[in-house]
Amino acid sequence: MNDIQFAAIPLQQPLYKEVKRQIMAELISGEWKPGTAIPAEKRLSERFAVSIGTIRKAIDELVAENILIRQQGRGTFVATHNRDRLLFYFFHIVGQDGTKQYPVVALDAFARGKAEAEEAVKLGIRRGDPVIRIRNILKLADAPVIVDEIAIDQARFPGLSEKQFAGRPNTIYNLYQDAFGISVVRAQERLRAILADARNARLLKVAPKAPLLRIARVAFTYQDVPVEIRVSTVNTERHEYWSEIHNTER
């Protein structure tokens, strides 16, 4: 916490970027936990010895990145992956009329293995490093619609066991956060169309060679550190993948 020294180090970065970096550091260290309020802007401005305007500009960016949430009159909170809020943030499968539905998740497989070459690259680990592989079946309106195949770095999730999934809410990003302090803040997805193989046909109850949507996702925590890779196979007969194209940066 505490007596910050700006004096000796001439910043070549804007001051608010440095403030932002320090706030991020508190989040990463777990000092400020998801769901809790961070100190008031006035207090932060005193602690960092900058004006409130500068604090606000740093927080502005973190709010834009969905890392902090402002609530007028209450405070500024560390974003949590609460069921509703972050579920539909990362869950883009909607009904054909665009309606959002809550998936019901069932664990289908849980195994420990070694990272293959491509997995290792995407997870930022080495080939052969221990990974955990999880397969989930997601139902929408009582029908199996999605098969999720997840791989994570075992070292990053020590002690993760099959049991922890029992009765879990919809996304395992809550689990990552609650049990391991890892917040997923960003994801990249690549989509293509494939034909159902025998296993997917069985799991999704479609005909062999039915068309399916294949989504390959890499999920990142703060500072672009990859934490999970996931392949989702989706029956898009009655559901669709929804994408909103809006602002990038300059």
Added chain:
Amino acid sequence: MNDIQFAAIPLQQPLYKEVKRQIMAELISGEWKPGTAIPAEKRLSERFAVSIGTIRKAIDELVAENILIRQQGRGTFVATHNRDRLLFYFFHIVGQDGTKQYPVVALDAFARGKAEAEEAVKLGIRRGDPVIRIRNILKLADAPVIVDEIAIDQARFPGLSEKQFAGRPNTIYNLYQDAFGISVVRAQERLRAILADARNARLLKVAPKAPLLRIARVAFTYQDVPVEIRVSTVNTERHEYWSEIHNTER
């Protein structure tokens, strides 16, 4: 200095929102054209009789929405749909290794017709109103990869003719902007997997019943007015749809 009264109308909206609205009005009216600079912040602060900070906040939001572009030392410019910048903003098909390629567009069909019920709803017009339908074939690395089927409100694009597509650059969003002053700023897409029918199989040179990606897009201009609906059919054998969920910056 706050004795300035805005026409005795007590604003229930923040002042910067009102400023933003007025800047938008200039853009929509075509007073400030894409590619040109808008007046300097200082001048705007005088014109609107507000502080520079308030002007900046209004412009901040328009920049975040990709409607304006700031360039330090030069000015603030109305965003243009220049080939590169806005092409990959709305064009999300990439190579399997994630590389971006420029599509080569060929006009395959151009027809005038009447809006069907669903088209009319999405375009915000009435059933039976005149529409223009366009079919493009997009090649990537010399192979046909995408079939685009576009429908637009004929009333919104008076005098649009087949000829205007000759030698056009990659996206027709440039055409919308240059020839009709319509800037596409946002789009919604819905994706699903389908099987190739006879026509698509022929156009994309794939086997009948090959898996294809079907993208249904609605494109909007300022203030969420729909201007185009488009169905893209993509061969994802060698290409993928790329989606970034939540963009962090460096």
Added chain:
DNA sequence: CAGTGGTCTAGACCACATT
């Protein structure tokens, strides 16, 4: 009520681009 974030002001100085 006190405390929070939200808006707004009126400057100052800096970094950058153009002339």
Added chain:
DNA sequence: ATGTGGTCTAGACCACTGT
């Protein structure tokens, strides 16, 4: 040298939340 946007300050007051 001039003009632009970018950063930063030190306040003021408003709107909202909780006690």
